[in-house]
Amino acid sequence: MKRIKIYLYIGIMSFCTSCSDFLDKVPDERTQIDSPDKVSALLVNAYPKVSYAAIVNTRCDYITDFGSVYSGAQPGALFSFMGENFLWKDVIEDGNDSFENFWTGCYAAIAVSNQALISIDELGTPSSTINQKGEALMTRAFSHFCLASLFAQQYDESTASLYPGIPYVEKPETQPVEQYDRETVADTYRKITQDFEDSYPLMTDGSIYTAPKYHFNKKSAAAFGTRLYLLMKQYDKVLEYANQLISIPSQFETLTDSKGEPLKNQDGTPQQYISKDDPAFSFVSNNFHPFATTYMDASGYIEMRSYFCSSSTNANLLITEALSSIAWGELPFYSRYGLSSTDIGKTINA
Incomplete structure (x- = not known):
């Protein structure tokens, strides 16, 4: 009996040790961002891997209705989203070149920016992460700006407080389903400009990166600032950042x-x-x-x-990868709606 008790005791202790080892493991598969190098590696994915070129350009004046599929082996239905955009209809397709994909792609990039900022805080914000903090804030501002440009009213100071903006996400999600407020266009752009202004002084010339043009640097950030404030009609700010980007030709x-x-x-x-x-x-x-x-x-x-x-x-100034179903130069061969040399010539020479 005594021997049985000893075996039972050993078995219980082994079970407890196993439980302890199991509970010590991270409950999900997220990588632990516990060094500046890991923060840098994470920020590679803080740029939207989506493009609005197809869905926006199809609505522009230089797109032509050829009347039918022009030529080629692929059916025009493959690019049905182009017809929907050309005619300003609701887009049903949910592929690479869809509004839904652009929405989720931008928020996926924002999630990375927010995780980088949290990780930097947890590291104690050492001096070696100052540039990464700037990049995280800049990418967060950029992704929200892209979303606001497509999914909110264009910024107008006199009406910005009247229209809904977009959800401005400033921390990583910890719940399966998070609820967000859209606030207003004014709130959205206030937060975008705050992130931009906080991050711009932290930008470098890009020499710290192996591939500088795949990250925000001083010039690409100045270009973004110029675009941001031009849309907001804050022309003093436009000149401020444009002059940092490019000198007056002489x-x-x-x-x-x-x-x-x-x-x-x-x-x-x-x-x-x-x-x-x-x-x-x-x-x-x-x-x-x-x-x-x-x-x-x-x-x-x-x-x-x-x-x-x-x-x-x-x-x-800034290069990112993006998935798309189409190559613009080949659109006339596959779709009823595409580019013509006449229309693009008029656009360029206008």
Whole structure:
């Protein structure tokens, strides 16, 4: 009997030890962000991996109704969301190029930004995480700005307090279902600008990153600030951040035709463009104008697309990955609604 009690005691102790080991484990599969390096790795996912290009551009003036599927093997129904957008109907499709996907993609990025901020606080905000804190705040502001641009009324100071904004999420979710208030457009933009202003002084030139253009840096943040305050019509702020991004051009060259003859404006003055030797040229060398573009050196359409997405292109200040069902250059071949050279030419030269 005594021996049985000893075995029973040993069994109970082993069971308790096993329970203790089980309870010591993290109850979910979330990675423990317990170092500055892990915070940096986390922030790679703080950028929305979605694009509004397809759903927004289809509603623009330069999209043409071809009357039927133009050509190609794929059925026009594959791009039914384009017709819905073109005709300003409710979009039913929920694929990569849908409003629903854009909504969830932005909030997924916001969740990463918030987790990074919490992790930095838990680390005691060491000096080695100052840049990461700036990036987390900047990405949170950027994702909310993208959402507000599509899902709320355009900002107008006189009416911003009358219209609902979007839920501004400032902490990680801890419950299966969280309830949020939309507040107002004024509240939304107040929080966006607060996050932006808090983060901008913490921005660097990007040299701390292995791939600088895949993270917010001083220039890309200034570009975002310029865009943000331009939408809000706060023009003093627009100038403040635009001047930090690009200097006023001072060197120009005259446009010429194929024979080398100077091109003239309607008033007889020569047509000019910013010289390649001017610092400001970096930010105009990525447009579609044949006289002021790096694309003029491209050997074909594929290489042109490579230039457009390249991190070596000076005008690309911030690059992110995004899933899309379509390639814009091929839209006319697969969809009833797409680009035409005539329409895009009118848009560029307007």
